[in-house]
Amino acid sequence: xxxxxxxxxxxxxxxxxxxxxxxxxxxxxxxxxxxxxxxxxxxxxxxxxxxxxxxxxxxxxxxxxxxxxxxxxxxxxxxxxxxxxxxxxxxxxxxxxxxxxxxxxxxxxxxxxxxxxxxxxxxxxxxxxxxxxxxxxxxxxxxxxxxxxxxxxxxxxxxxxxxxxxxxxxxxxxxxxxxxxxxxxxxxxxxxxxxxxxxxxxxxxxxxxxxxxxxxxxxxxxxxxxxx
Amino acid sequence: xxxxxxxxxxxxxxxxxxxxxxxxxxxxxxxxxxxxxxxxxxxxxxxxxxxxxxxxxxxxxxxxxxxxxxxxxxxxxxxxxxxxxxxxxxxxxxxxxxxxxxxxxxxxxxxxxxxxxxxxxxxxxxxxxxxxxxxxxxxxxxxxxxxxxxxxxxxxxxxxxxxxxxxxxxxxxxxxxxxxxxxxxxxxxxxxxxxxxxxxxxxxxxxxxxxxxxxxxxxxxxxxxxxx
DNA sequence: CGCCTATTTGACCTTTCTCAATAGATGTGG
DNA sequence: CCACATCTATTGAGAAAGGTCAAATAGGCG
Numbered sequence: 001x002x003x004x005x006x007x008x009x010x011x012x013x014x015x016x017x018x019x020x021x022x023x024x025x026x027x028x029x030x031x032x033x034x035x036x037x038x039x040x041x042x043x044x045x046x047x048x049x050x051x052x053x054x055x056x057x058x059x060x061x062x063x064x065x066x067x068x069x070x071x072x073x074x075x076x077x078x079x080x081x082x083x084x085x086x087x088x089x090x091x092x093x094x095x096x097x098x099x100x101x102x103x104x105x106x107x108x109x110x111x112x113x114x115x116x117x118x119x120x121x122x123x124x125x126x127x128x129x130x131x132x133x134x135x136x137x138x139x140x141x142x143x144x145x146x147x148x149x150x151x152x153x154x155x156x157x158x159x160x161x162x163x164x165x166x167x168x169x170x171x172x173x174x175x176x177x178x179x180x181x182x183x184x185x186x187x188x189x190x191x192x193x194x195x196x197x198x199x200x201x202x203x204x205x206x207x208x209x210x211x212x213x214x215x216x217x218x219x220x221x222x223x224x225x226x227x228x
Numbered sequence: 229x230x231x232x233x234x235x236x237x238x239x240x241x242x243x244x245x246x247x248x249x250x251x252x253x254x255x256x257x258x259x260x261x262x263x264x265x266x267x268x269x270x271x272x273x274x275x276x277x278x279x280x281x282x283x284x285x286x287x288x289x290x291x292x293x294x295x296x297x298x299x300x301x302x303x304x305x306x307x308x309x310x311x312x313x314x315x316x317x318x319x320x321x322x323x324x325x326x327x328x329x330x331x332x333x334x335x336x337x338x339x340x341x342x343x344x345x346x347x348x349x350x351x352x353x354x355x356x357x358x359x360x361x362x363x364x365x366x367x368x369x370x371x372x373x374x375x376x377x378x379x380x381x382x383x384x385x386x387x388x389x390x391x392x393x394x395x396x397x398x399x400x401x402x403x404x405x406x407x408x409x410x411x412x413x414x415x416x417x418x419x420x421x422x423x424x425x426x427x428x429x430x431x432x433x434x435x436x437x438x439x440x441x442x443x444x445x446x447x448x449x450x451x452x453x454x455x456x
Numbered sequence: 457c458g459c460c461t462a463t464t465t466g467a468c469c470t471t472t473c474t475c476a477a478t479a480g481a482t483g484t485g486g
Numbered sequence: 487c488c489a490c491a492t493c494t495a496t497t498g499a500g501a502a503a504g505g506t507c508a509a510a511t512a513g514g515c516g
Binding site: 269392393 | 461462463464465
């Protein structure tokens with residue numbers, strides 16, 4: 001897999017609205033979010049973990065509609081669109097894997113909408129953390145429901161569409177209920193059952209999960225190779 | 229284009245969560261929405277107008293994640309997945325058009341998220357109506373900013389994630405400001421500039437619009453043929 | 457006309473926001 | 487290693503937006 005490695009610091013914009021990139025970025029380390037600039041503050045519309053290719057769609061997009069922002073130190077592999085086009089033609093199995101990756105994005109977006117629309121602040125934050133935990137576990141980035149997070153409470157607020165102050169109070173409430181610990185840069189879910197119940201988190205939330213998750217894994221050999 | 233025509237009444241579920249359809253539905257008349265069942269009420273996660281193929285993704289999806297619900301009387305053409313697969317291989321131009329259609333969906337979803345996340349009820353409803361109007365105009369379903377709508381205020385509430393009561397008060401406020409009329413089954417925007425300003429609606433909202441809209445048109449000859 | 461659904465209204469209550477101030481952390485240059 | 491600047495987290499108090507409940511009204515349709 002032909003690729004160029006890129007490193008970014010927190011808040012760096014990896015790809016900008018209006019860009020017409022000729023590569024996709026495979027996220028190797030850290031977090032990437034699609035962000036939109038609101039008048040008051042920026043809004044996060046989706047969240048990506050290592051193994052994701054957030055801008056897979058840029059292959060056929062005339063231009064990017066949002067900014068792709070790094071959170072914390074980030075390592076990406078820029079892979080030429082050409083590579084994916086060739087994969088699409090040469091391997092039916094990998095082509096299907098790519099479709100599923102895109103599909104998963106869409107399905108995450110609809111769930112994100114449901115999260116914003118149907119839950120109050122407490123359940124909303126809980127749900128986001130459930131999703132994040134599951135996705136990190138799936139790629140081996142969270143052991144024992146514990147993971148590093150470069151997100152500030154303000155970032156969380158931008159993802160959940162609540163104010164930073166309220167995000168703080170919400171987290172305190174989650175701590176008070178002994179559902180999680182969030183100190184300095186690490187988050188630990190101390191009561192997964194309780195958090196999931198509060199969030200109304202459906203484990204089969206991932207209905208799609210079983211098929212597409214191996215999908216991501218299809219690229220892991222290549223990823224590992226790149227990391228070395 | 230091989231197709232079977234289907235007719236549906238309001239609230240009929242055209243495709244159900246968990247289904248594994250072997251066709252996509254090209255919407256010919258009426259509205260389709262992807263809906264999720266919340267505890268209290270159903271949530272609309274996206275809205276489709278004639279010319280759209282809401283479940284284009286089902287081609288590579290193992291199963292549907294949400295319900296596809298009809299609003300008002302709806303006519304669809306069920307087109308076999310096979311047809312789209314063949315198109316993908318035979319015509320690079322139409323293949324690109326299909327990619328753009330899918331892309332447009334993703335981009336609509338992110339904008340939907342921004343709408344829920346960054347606007348208050350009044351601007352949110354205004355924005356939804358702006359988007360709806362533009363999309364209807366693009367396919368000739370709204371003349372003079374006036375169109376038929378089978379949506380109840382409760383439906384609007386489900387789309388904007390507000391309560392039905394508040395939706396009602398919001399619409400009254402829009403009427404009071406002489407931005408629109410909404411009587412019985414027709415909506416008319418009486419002050420487009422004012423509505424767009426209130427909503428913070430970006431005409432290039434559609435950034436993608438110029439390229440992909442012709443995309444939809446690529447199918448219009450076929451659509452017209454089917455209608456006849 | 458009568459039923460059923462959709463809209464409208466009022467009163468009251470809850471959630472969340474905003475503003476403002478304080479405290480804690482982190483990082484930088486001297 | 488300290489002093490300072492900056493970012494992040496926390497707290498309090500008051501205000502605004504929106505939710506809920508319940509009842510009244512208005513349409514649409516057989």
